[in-house]
Amino acid sequence: ADMYHAADYYFVNQHPAFAFFTGVPFGMTATELNNWYYHGGGMQRHHELGEIFGLVSFLAGNTGTQAGGWFRKEIKGPEDFNGLKFRMPGLGGKALGYMGASVQNLPGAEVYQALASGAIDGTEWIGPWADEKAGFQEITKFYYTAGFHEPAAGLSVAVNKEVFDSLSPSQQAAIEVAAGHANVWNLSQYLMNNGAALERLKAAGVKVLKFPDSVWDAFGEASQKVYDEFMGDDLFASIFKDYRASMKASSGWIRDSIEEYRRQRDRVLGV
Amino acid sequence: ADMYHAADYYFVNQHPAFAFFTGVPFGMTATELNNWYYHGGGMQRHHELGEIFGLVSFLAGNTGTQAGGWFRKEIKGPEDFNGLKFRMPGLGGKALGYMGASVQNLPGAEVYQALASGAIDGTEWIGPWADEKAGFQEITKFYYTAGFHEPAAGLSVAVNKEVFDSLSPSQQAAIEVAAGHANVWNLSQYLMNNGAALERLKAAGVKVLKFPDSVWDAFGEASQKVYDEFMGDDLFASIFKDYRASMKASSGWIRDSIEEYRRQRDRVLGV
Structure with missing residues (x-):
């Protein structure tokens, strides 16, 4: 095939590192994933992984943090x-x-x-x-509401590398740019519609809950055991290291600026 | 001119509603702005405002929540x-x-x-x-860290409407799609680099602080007075109403999913 559009974690049996480009337990949110992808070397790691299978891959969508x-x-x-x-x-x-x-x-x-x-x-x-x-x-x-298993779920487009290499630079750029537009467009599609749907679910009698801290602690411990299973694979271990470093580097500012602002705004406005 | 790239709030003296497409006090974060823009009717309101001045406008960047x-x-x-x-x-x-x-x-x-x-x-x-x-x-x-004044700062590209209308549908789509890619690319550029810069500022002896609740309460009250000044303008009032409704509709899920997840993840991992 010339191209696919899918969630890359469907291919973890081909290589476990595909999971990083969809979502991994205790991993990045969509915003953090984009930070890594576009400005922290993530896209280059995606291409490096894709090359093993003759693919040139781009993030092209995201569901946001999936529900528990x-x-x-x-x-x-x-x-x-x-x-x-x-x-x-x-x-x-x-x-x-x-x-x-x-x-x-x-x-x-x-x-x-x-x-x-x-x-x-x-x-x-x-x-x-x-x-x-x-x-x-x-x-x-x-x-x-919040689960530990898919803190973001990226969708990808991947092009057969031979086909991609046969395209002109402007055609290649068109694919990369269209994928980036699809990424922001699709994430906002989920996030805009989830809010209204959650209100309808509540109105239908659904009890909307959060997991207690003790459950999150257990999720964290169990997730680490899963990572340990794959750390023998050098490429997995190397991408994990980059991924976690980028997550730590970009999460603090998000917490102190965007989330602090939202918390205060929602408190003051009573949203 | 055929096209500009700017923060639309530079044009509030032309029309105060331009502020909504950059950032307004106690307004949306970048993610919420994208939700409204791409799936809550925001882009259509941007075009409606632009048309008064012969422009076709698209969001094409964001700094994220600006510092206090x-x-x-x-x-x-x-x-x-x-x-x-x-x-x-x-x-x-x-x-x-x-x-x-x-x-x-x-x-x-x-x-x-x-x-x-x-x-x-x-x-x-x-x-x-x-x-x-x-x-x-x-x-x-x-x-x-977090200020009240620009919870997101969107950047726009706007094309002269006569020029835009003379383009083919695929040329028009290329501009819209490239703007969307620039939007996610530029936001992640700021967010990725802010984290590392904040650490360097701390290392240089800067005291990084948050405003106390009493200050946020005063910011909220003062911001409402600013809105009241402009509510006599029908288009401003109408866009404000859409904007606030969309903010309320999409903020709850973000808080209960993305932010709840991040809070638990950062607690468990000690990030």
Whole structure:
């Protein structure tokens, strides 16, 4: 094929480092990912990884931070994941496995039915806008806003490298620039629609909750075990190191400026 | 001219509503602005405003939330702004005026010298990356991270409408798409570089601070007085209404997902 448009973590069996360009447990938010991608060397690492498979890859979308998901019963501590039949693909699912969950990798089309029949106890999906369309509020009432598993979910376009190299510089630039526009356009599409959908879910009787600190601590510990599994791969370890360094370098200012501002604004305006 | 690239709030004397497409006191962050712009009708309002002046306008950059600025002495309460000679252009400066500040609208090139000589007591500028280049850390030691005056500062490209209308649809799309790419590219440029610059400023002895709640309350009250001044203009009032409604619709999910996640991640990882 000449080109694909997908979430790169579908290809972790080809190489685990593809996960960094979609989302990884305890990883970057969409804004932090863009900081790394466009100005911290992330795009170059994406190209380096793609080259192994004859691809030239660009970020071209993002869902934002995905929801913690739908549960048939409230989660009060990490022990509630023990034996829980939960649908979560990817590295997040591996982490839940370390917490004792029975992780079910069902295809998307089967999830609603499995949850309705009680074959699974819960599922993560995307966020309010997509989750409402999937109809999970008809079956379960406990919905967790922030999850640990996909703090951002980047989408990529990748072009066959031979095809890309045969293009003119302006054609190549058109692909790169269109991907960047799609990136901001798609992220804002999710974020704009999630807010209104969340209000509708609340109105439909969904209990919107946050995981307690003890659960986050357990998520963190389990996620580290997942990273440890892959650290034997030099390219994975090297990209992880860059990724974490960039995350630390750009997160402090976001917290002290954007988030401090928003906190004060929302407090003063009563938003 | 066929085209400009600028911050649209330079044109508030042409129409006060231009301020919404750069930044307004107690307004949207960059992410919220993008949500409104691409999926909440903001771009259409930008075009509607531009049309009055024969322009077709697109957001094409953002500095992120601007810093509260540099002060020769610490700010402990709103009364500390009384009589303070402070440089802040735009609607933010008008708000500081309501708090008793003597607002100085110096051209950028004169600010460093005015601060060094004591002609002014402080200044806002952009953020750590640009502020460090300007050298304010050589003269003042109190630096406030989040300000109320420019929670995001969008940059625009605008094309002469006659020229734009003479272009082919694919040429028009190329301008729109390139502007969108520049928007995400430039925001991440500021955010990536601000983090490292902030660390260098700290290492150089700058005291990095946050305004206390009482000051934010006063900023909020003063900002509302500024809005009240312009509400007699129907287009301003109508865009303000859309803008605030979109801000409320998209801010809740950002707080409950992205910010809740980041708070927990930073707590667990000790970032």
